[in-house]
Amino acid sequence: MDREEVKGKVDQGIGQAKEALGTLTGNPDTQAEGENQQARGKARESIGKLRDAAGNVADDMVDNAERLIHRTGNTKDDKH
Numbered sequence: 539m540d541r542e543e544v545k546g547k548v549d550q551g552i553g554q555a556k557e558a559l560g561t562l563t564g565n566p567d568t569q570a571e572g573e574n575q576q577a578r579g580k581a582r583e584s585i586g587k588l589r590d591a592a593g594n595v596a597d598d599m600v601d602n603a604e605r606l607i608h609r610t611g612n613t614k615d616d617k618h
Contacts, residue, residue, distance in 0.1 A: 540593075543586025549579030 553575030560569025 540586035540590040542589060543583050546579045546581070546583025546586055549582055550576050551579075553577075553579055 553572045555572065556575060557569050557572030560566065560572055
């Protein structure tokens with residue numbers, strides 16, 4: 539799990555609490571602030587998920603390249 543994904547989940551939780559507090563106290567500014575923080579948290583979580591997925595793709599590409607090298611017996615050192 540990417541750090542941004544975790545931060546996004548935290549932002550969403552804090553935003554939910556602010557929204558609830560604003561609703562309970564009749565404070566529309568606090569309620570709106572909570573809604574905005576939740577939206578930012580969702581965006582941040584999505585960024586984290588994308589980063590995590592991109593890292594997994596890169597890792598898979600490296601693993602596949604290493605398997606191909608081992609299967610063919612070719613390495614950079616063999617070319618010299």
